[in-house]
Amino acid sequence: MTMSDQTRRKRTVRSFVRRAGRMTASQQRALESLWPEYGVEADGSLLDLSTLFGREADCVFEIGFGNGDTLVQSASENPEKNYIGIEVHEPGIGHCLIMTREHTVTNLRVMAGDAMEILRDQIAETSLARINLYFPDPWPKKRHQKRRIVQVPFLELAASRLQPGGTLHIATDWENYAEHIDETLSETMLFEEDERCEHSGEQALDRFTTKFERRGLKRGHRIWDWRFRRA
Numbered sequence: 001m002t003m004s005d006q007t008r009r010k011r012t013v014r015s016f017v018r019r020a021g022r023m024t025a026s027q028q029r030a031l032e033s034l035w036p037e038y039g040v041e042a043d044g045s046l047l048d049l050s051t052l053f054g055r056e057a058d059c060v061f062e063i064g065f066g067n068g069d070t071l072v073q074s075a076s077e078n079p080e081k082n083y084i085g086i087e088v089h090e091p092g093i094g095h096c097l098i099m100t101r102e103h104t105v106t107n108l109r110v111m112a113g114d115a116m117e118i119l120r121d122q123i124a125e126t127s128l129a130r131i132n133l134y135f136p137d138p139w140p141k142k143r144h145q146k147r148r149i150v151q152v153p154f155l156e157l158a159a160s161r162l163q164p165g166g167t168l169h170i171a172t173d174w175e176n177y178a179e180h181i182d183e184t185l186s187e188t189m190l191f192e193e194d195e196r197c198e199h200s201g202e203q204a205l206d207r208f209t210t211k212f213e214r215r216g217l218k219r220g221h222r223i224w225d226w227r228f229r230r231a
Ligand SMILES: C[S@@+](CC[C@H](N)C(=O)[O-])C[C@H]1O[C@@H](n2cnc3c(N)ncnc32)[C@H](O)[C@@H]1O
Pocket: 015, 016, 063, 064, 065, 066, 067, 086, 087, 088, 089, 092, 113, 114, 115, 116, 134, 135, 136, 137, 138, 149, 210, 211, 212, 213
């Protein structure tokens, strides 16, 4: 095998597996009819955020918004901020587009693709006020843990895209992922921990409760919530 064959065959480790998922007819329609209004192509081109939103405002970037309920709620309640939500699960994207329209939210744009690639290729350095990562896939099996999105390269990328003093907000309901997050954050000097709390759903830091959080709580999980500041 030549070097270029090896390079081609080397697969990127991603934090998700694309699942087909069941798409409802209304989600399918939303992907077709609402995408031109709220969707932004994940085509690798650098985004000019003030042109995209037609104004200058703090921009919040949410990774893996699931069905988007919490994202739409946040955008609706914080009209002074701009929001970009990233997801790969198409039914969730369809649902988010429907909710965006229903709540007449105008400060939210949606992207379909790998958040790592979008951050790297399409988001300019020091352009984000905040990155939200709520209940990332926990990949609990040892052999899958390399898929966890919170790794040093992710933190380096996130830090470079945040403005100085910008916020990285992470929440999880998996104890072993929480330990991993504490360890990985302490390996780099990129972020300072502004707040950390462990709770049972009653004490979420400055965010709305998400679908996966409710699912975790029903299973008796605890929640870990951190707010890190770009050093
Ligand atoms: C466990 S779910 C949590 C969804 C939502 N944040 C919540 O709390 O209800 C994690 C989501 O992240 C998405 N995801 C994982 N890795 C991603 C990536 N690199 N880029 C975009 N989305 C990703 C998955 O498709 C999945 O919908």
